[in-house]
Amino acid sequence: MKEGTNCTMYGWGETKGTGYEGVMKAVQLPIVGNEKCSENHRGNLITETKICAGGRKDEGVCDNDYGGPLVCQEGESKIILGVSIHGRGCARVNRPAVFVNVPYYTQWIHKVFRYFFYLEENH
Secondary structure: OOOOOEEEEEEOOOEOOOEOOOOOEEEEEEEEOHHHHHHHOOOOOOOOOEEEEOOEOOEOOOOOOOOOEEEEEEOOEEEEEEEEEEOOOOOOOOOOEEEEEHHHHHHHHHHHHHHHHHHHHOO
């Protein structure tokens, strides 16, 4: 996904100053390139297995959001581009959230599903 593209993060986390409401929320987050993300995370290596998004004040990933999806529009479809794994603090400037890069693992995911469907059909 192109750097700067806005995607939507969904989660149950805190909305600044309101605590944990137990209400699903969504926030638009721009994709941040891995090199810039590494710099923003004090040189921690962000490899192709991860994607970063966010980095704007009061808009981002917080506690209870981890495991939530980062969804992007691709043509006529919406895709899960990432799964939230961590950030530095809650929605801080220049501290984009880090996500597992779901497309990186697509072949493995398909392989696992084929294996389990095979097991079900042969039992």
